[in-house]
Amino acid sequence: MKQTNSIYTGMQTTIFEVMSRLARENGSINLGQGFPDVDGPLDIRQKAADELLNGYNQYPPMLGLPVLREAVADANKRFYGLEVDPATEVLVTSGATEALCDCLTALIEDGDEVVLIEPLYDCYLPLARRAGATVKSVRIVPPKWELDKEALEAAFSDKTKLIVLNDPHNPAGKVYSDEELGWIAELLEKYDAYAICDEVYEHLTFDGRPHKPLMAFPGMRERCLRIGSAGKTFSLTGWKIGYITGGKELLDPVAKAHQFATFTTPPNLQEAIALGLNKGDDYYHSLAADLQAKRDRLAKGLSETGLEVIECQGTYFLTVDITSLCEKKGLPIDDAAFCQTITFEAGVTAVPVSAFYIQDEDHLPAPKNFVRFCFCKQDSVLDEALEKLKSWAL
Numbered sequence: 204m205k206q207t208n209s210i211y212t213g214m215q216t217t218i219f220e221v222m223s224r225l226a227r228e229n230g231s232i233n234l235g236q237g238f239p240d241v242d243g244p245l246d247i248r249q250k251a252a253d254e255l256l257n258g259y260n261q262y263p264p265m266l267g268l269p270v271l272r273e274a275v276a277d278a279n280k281r282f283y284g285l286e287v288d289p290a291t292e293v294l295v296t297s298g299a300t301e302a303l304c305d306c307l308t309a310l311i312e313d314g315d316e317v318v319l320i321e322p323l324y325d326c327y328l329p330l331a332r333r334a335g336a337t338v339k340s341v342r343i344v345p346p347k348w349e350l351d352k353e354a355l356e357a358a359f360s361d362k363t364k365l366i367v368l369n370d371p372h373n374p375a376g377k378v379y380s381d382e383e384l385g386w387i388a389e390l391l392e393k394y395d396a397y398a399i400c401d402e403v404y405e406h407l408t409f410d411g412r413p414h415k416p417l418m419a420f421p422g423m424r425e426r427c428l429r430i431g432s433a434g435k436t437f438s439l440t441g442w443k444i445g446y447i448t449g450g451k452e453l454l455d456p457v458a459k460a461h462q463f464a465t466f467t468t469p470p471n472l473q474e475a476i477a478l479g480l481n482k483g484d485d486y487y488h489s490l491a492a493d494l495q496a497k498r499d500r501l502a503k504g505l506s507e508t509g510l511e512v513i514e515c516q517g518t519y520f521l522t523v524d525i526t527s528l529c530e531k532k533g534l535p536i537d538d539a540a541f542c543q544t545i546t547f548e549a550g551v552t553a554v555p556v557s558a559f560y561i562q563d564e565d566h567l568p569a570p571k572n573f574v575r576f577c578f579c580k581q582d583s584v585l586d587e588a589l590e591k592l593k594s595w596a597l
Contacts, residue, residue: 210333217325218558222542226552232588235542235554237373237519239579243438244486247479251442254471263470265462267295267446271473274480275431275446282405283419291451294458295473297465298443299403299432300326303367305464306399306428306447307334309456315364320350322374322559322569324401327367336364340561345573346513346524348377352386359390365397366390368417371404371517374559374575378412378516388420397453398423403432403445406487408517409495418448425450428457433476435519436490438579444468444476494519494579501578504589508596510574519579522556526572528596536572549595551588 206212215221222235242248266272269289276289287293296302303326311317313335319327321342331338339358343350366387370379391398398417405414418427428449434440447457501521502512509531511524529536534544538555546552553574560569578585 208333210329214329218554219325222546222552222554225543225546229546229550229552231546231550231552232584232591233552234576234578234580234585234588235552237577237579238440239438240581240584241438244479244482247437247439247475250478251471251475254474258474259470261470263467263473265467266458267293267468268470268473268477271295271446271477271480274477275448278431278480279429279448283416285416285419285424285448287448288451292448292454294447294449294454294461295468296445296447296461297468298434299401299430299445301443301461301465302430302445302447303327303399303401304330305457305460306430307331307336307367308464309460310334310365310397310399310453311336312364314362316360316362318355318358318363318366319561320367320369320372321561321566322556323367323561324369324373325559328561331367337362338561339363340566342567343372343375343377345375345522345570346511348372348375348513350379350383350386355386356390359394359396361394363394363396365399367399367401369401370417371402371408371414373404373518374520374522374554374556376513376515376518376520376522378408378414381415384415384417384420387417388423391426392422396426398427400427400429402429403435404518405431406436406490407494407519408491409498409515412516414517425453428453433479437476437479442472442476444472497578497580497582497585500582501576501585501589504585504593505576508589508592510596513573519577521576521578522573523576524572525574529572532596538571538574541574545592545595550591 219236226233272289272293275293276287279285279287307330311334317331317336319340341354341358418429433444509528513522553576556573557569
């Protein structure tokens, strides 16, 4: 039989599903996959239910319901000072992953180069390659997750079509500095390139640290496609509602890719997310504050087990260095093996950070001494997980 597509044939299942499945099979507390264990605000869910029963349930406009596109535009103005035309510069998608796929499909042609920053969300690489790109990569290096300016510039060339920028960054929990974003902006102008900005954790930043979109930098308004996620902002990850903001000319081909992917998104969920985006500042402040407290709760407990906790500036995730604990326990310093061991022996599941690196002969080996834990869980769940880990580690 003829061969199926080489990008996807034989590809391993995403690490998030693998570890979640392992957690289910072993009755382990799942601190691997990044989803809250409590649903988002009741008024948003009630709005979705009411619209489902009493509202419009046929095809909504391809770009998204006007009420949601207007809410997205208003949020850009409110939080970042960006003036956005909701009629031509906002696209609603069935989740941020679809948004990423649409952007890469619409912008890349065979032979274009795409810059990816490692560690990276695992869909970036196959989507970029399937679109026809040659991938160049640069790394942010733990424990401070610093971006090297010279390495970044070396990844760009006259063939560079775009960079994918995840800010705040999963799994590093990093919020890029103005200086780092300025470097990227300079390179985009120098090489006439674009940026796909994965900003799904935009409202999940800590310690008073603000999120600043690359789109808000001088000269970047027409070079950036900014992706947001209702799932992360409202703890409703199963709804799969994403939105893209971009200049009209840049967004137009993305909308065409969208029309042949999902075409549209459930209208009742769009109505509900519009309500959510218009919530007052108190909602957004409490969201970040609650997650910051959970971050601190988990960080303290993980430190007490002998794990070295790396600073987390945003997102749902803490990264830890397992070296000292592995040496104490006589275990190999291998993040994948460590995650399996604590699932089986401690009853707690995490994700190996090496899964977020490009693993082929053209790239440096991934570090094997880092593991990612998710803290967007109930305090009782975090406490139980920590007790299990302490009992096993100590």
